[in-house]
Amino acid sequence: MMRRFLPVLGAIALVGFGSTGVIAGPTEEAQAALDRHDFKKALPLLLPLARSGSAMAQYNLGVIYAAGLGLERDEHEAVNWYLKAVAQGYAPAETNLGLLYQAGRGVPKDDKKAFELYLRAANQGYVPAQNNVASMYLNGEGVEKDYAKAAEWYKKPAEQGIPLAVNALGWMYYQGWGVPRDPTKGLEMIMKAAETGLKIAQANAMQIMVAEARSGNVRAMHNVATLCLRGWGGEHKPDECVQWYEQAAQHGVDASRNTLAEVYDTGKFGIPVDKEKAQYWRAQIGKKGKLGGNEQPD
Secondary structure (H helix, E strand, C coil), X not given: CCCCCCCCCCCCCCCCCCCCCCCCCHHHHHHHHHHCCCHHHHHHHHHHHHHCCCHHHHHHHHHHHHHCCCXXXXXXXXXXXXXXXXXXXXXXXXHHHHHHHHHCCCCCCCHHHHHHHHHHHHCCCCHHHHHHHHHHHHHCCCCCCCHHHHHHHHHHHHHCCCHHHHHXXXXXXXXXXXXXXXXXXHHHHHHHXXXXXXXXXXXXXXXXXXXXXXXXXXXXXXXXXXXXHCCCCCCCCHHHHHHHHHHHHHCCCHHHHHHHHHHHHHCHHHCCCCHHHHHHHHHHCCCCCCCCCCCCCC
């Protein structure tokens, strides 16, 4: 199944000014207000800095107006401030302005312009923009679809641990899109991203595991049950999840048998207590299953 992989949504990412060596100056006061999320106080402090040419102040004003932080959202005003920072080659502003062009917010929707802005920022080494360039190559938005280029760009943010990039590159390895097909490596990367809480990665992991389980992979049956109960891939009824443990247990997976014994003994996950079933599954531990083996999950 073809998926659309998403850009990094960086529209509320504020950038710090760093040390200027000046004590209690306007820059430090503005930074302190931003750190406190006191945007009403930050706004009048940022304005003179932005008007004097500070790209960081211009960018932060863009963020405040785009996200409506401490004032009414005004994406047109956000665009004006982003453009000033973009004129100075400021990568975070290029990226956020690209997001507005891609979404058609404050400017007419223009994927090609968004891609150009992302690419400018990505070539400066800005990691969120590198992810966005990759996603546009993968989805064929604003640029001709090119899996090989998408993979190359995803590798850069993936190396920095950006979950969206790790997940997308993992899916590409799993499918063999633009890289040599390597399902094991792909699933490992998707699971890594999923463990950060990234919903799309959790859905991908669940989709892969279910397909493997339905093809008869008993380890995958156990894993589907576990991920199901963790809520990966959406909400599930606990009894439907436990059925996957039952299938794995019948095929000799002792981890599933042990879990079933605990579930039925204690009523875990809201499953009705059933002492007879608990005793039955505990007694099956170590015995051969339907396939004549005693399989254990990875």
